[in-house]
Amino acid sequence: xxxxxxxxxxxxxxxxxxxxxxxxxxxxxxxxxxxxxxxxxxxxxxxxxxxxxxxxxxxxxxxxxxxxxxxxxxxxxxxxxxxxxxxxxxxxxxxxxxxxxxxxxxxxxxxxxxxxxxxxxxxxxxxxxxxxxxxxxxxxxxxxxxxxxxxxxxxxxxxxxxxxxxxxxxxxxxxxxxxxxxxxxxxxxxxxxxxxxxxxxxxxxx
Amino acid sequence: xxxxxxxxxxxxxxxxxxxxxxxxxxxxxxxxxxxxxxxxxxxxxxxxxxxxxxxxxxxxxxxxxxxxxxxxxxxxxxxxxxxxxxxxxxxxxxxxxxxxxxxxxxxxxxxxxx
Numbered sequence: 001x002x003x004x005x006x007x008x009x010x011x012x013x014x015x016x017x018x019x020x021x022x023x024x025x026x027x028x029x030x031x032x033x034x035x036x037x038x039x040x041x042x043x044x045x046x047x048x049x050x051x052x053x054x055x056x057x058x059x060x061x062x063x064x065x066x067x068x069x070x071x072x073x074x075x076x077x078x079x080x081x082x083x084x085x086x087x088x089x090x091x092x093x094x095x096x097x098x099x100x101x102x103x104x105x106x107x108x109x110x111x112x113x114x115x116x117x118x119x120x121x122x123x124x125x126x127x128x129x130x131x132x133x134x135x136x137x138x139x140x141x142x143x144x145x146x147x148x149x150x151x152x153x154x155x156x157x158x159x160x161x162x163x164x165x166x167x168x169x170x171x172x173x174x175x176x177x178x179x180x181x182x183x184x185x186x187x188x189x190x191x192x193x194x195x196x197x198x199x200x201x202x203x204x205x206x
Numbered sequence: 207x208x209x210x211x212x213x214x215x216x217x218x219x220x221x222x223x224x225x226x227x228x229x230x231x232x233x234x235x236x237x238x239x240x241x242x243x244x245x246x247x248x249x250x251x252x253x254x255x256x257x258x259x260x261x262x263x264x265x266x267x268x269x270x271x272x273x274x275x276x277x278x279x280x281x282x283x284x285x286x287x288x289x290x291x292x293x294x295x296x297x298x299x300x301x302x303x304x305x306x307x308x309x310x311x312x313x314x315x316x317x318x319x320x
């Protein structure tokens with residue numbers, strides 16, 4: 001039976017009708033009548049085979065395109081510069097250390113499979129990130145929190161006062177004068193790259 | 207596929223006058239016009255976009271239409287060039303030749319030079 005082909009034509013005309021909703025009534029009526037007439041003549045009399053129906057519809061073009069030619073809406077709604085997947089990818093790069101770096105890997109995959117950046121920008125995003133990912137690991141060492149083992153003890157003296165032994169530290173830690181700027185750098189560079197990639201993102205760049 | 211907007215506008219203007227040129231020789235019905243324009247694949251990629259163009263030409267008074275009975279199927283709307291359509295076509299032919307030559311000269315795309 002011809003139900004498939006009927007449905008193809010019906011769906012096409014329906015899509016055209018809704019796409020043409022924004023046209024002035026006269027233009028809309030003319031357009032729909034013209035396209036119906038075209039379909040009648042192109043398809044001939046039923047039964048039609050599915051392939052010829054598809055060819056006829058393909059040659060007509062997308063309903064949105066036809067409506068745009070009639071002065072209606074743009075051919076396609078403008079694409080957002082950053083899609084959700086791009087934003088997630090960017091966010092995962094610096095904060096991807098969660099889940100032992102798997103987040104970062106997902107971020108890299110999202111970065112490279114997106115068309116929002118050029119290859120050079122993708123490289124930049126990929127190369128900088130190992131630092132970003134490991135920053136939480138460096139941080140305690142750099143800030144001297146973790147590199148040293150310090151111990152002291154306190155006890156209550158016979159007279160009820162607290163007696164504290166002097167703190168004893170062993171181990172090595174980066175002087176804070178080096179560690180703090182380095183940490184800031186490790187955080188700042190990834191953030192800067194994320195902001196840069198975010199601002200450069202646009203459809204069809206790479 | 208959407209051409210860059212500058213080229214798209216150039217195309218639109220050119221195709222519009224190609225329609226006028228096809229009607230210069232004889233009156234034709236819409237489907238026949240659309241099929242001939244679509245034939246080369248170069249001028250028109252989406253046949254459906256010709257119909258809004260024909261409506262615009264009619265609104266602008268460059269073509270006029272009449273309904274004629276058809277041997278096969280329902281009556282057809284025939285398009286015919288009006289006097290102002292003929293004037294517009296003649297103007298475009300001159301302009302186009304000048305424009306094409308100037309562009310070819312700059313691009314080095316003259317048939318004999320390429």
